[in-house]
Amino acid sequence: MIMLIHNTNNHLLNWDDYKIRHDFYQSKEWRMLRAFKLQLNPLCEFCFKHNKFIDKDIEVDHIIDIKERPDLRFTLSNLQSLCKSCHSYKTTDSGTNGKITNTRLEQIINNNK
Numbered sequence: 001m002i003m004l005i006h007n008t009n010n011h012l013l014n015w016d017d018y019k020i021r022h023d024f025y026q027s028k029e030w031r032m033l034r035a036f037k038l039q040l041n042p043l044c045e046f047c048f049k050h051n052k053f054i055d056k057d058i059e060v061d062h063i064i065d066i067k068e069r070p071d072l073r074f075t076l077s078n079l080q081s082l083c084k085s086c087h088s089y090k091t092t093d094s095g096t097n098g099k100i101t102n103t104r105l106e107q108i109i110n111n112n113k
Helices: 016-025 028-041 043-047 084-092 104-110
Strands: 005-006 013-014 058-062 081-085
Touching: 005 016, 016 028, 028 058, 028 081, 058 084, 081 084
Parallel strands: none
Antiparallel strands: 005 013, 058 081
16 A cells, blocks of 8 residues: 655655655754755845845755765755745646756746846
């Protein structure tokens, strides 16, 4: 039997996927890397490119999703600091199976200026 649960973006995940993701994001290694990234880039990197200085609710995003490249999950160059709004756009853009490219995010931000 596969148990399904909802994650914070209201996507269905099976229990094994949830447990793996939960364990990763709760790991000491991830929390330390995340804190380091936020020290390096405390502002939303996309908003900053557009002269917006957002420093509230900053999240650390994997540029290439860890489902696609789990080997890059602890690679600093695969991380970006995004505000909650930009991160939501990136992870829930319709028609893209839940993930958009940085190029598409640039287009969204430019259109919302």
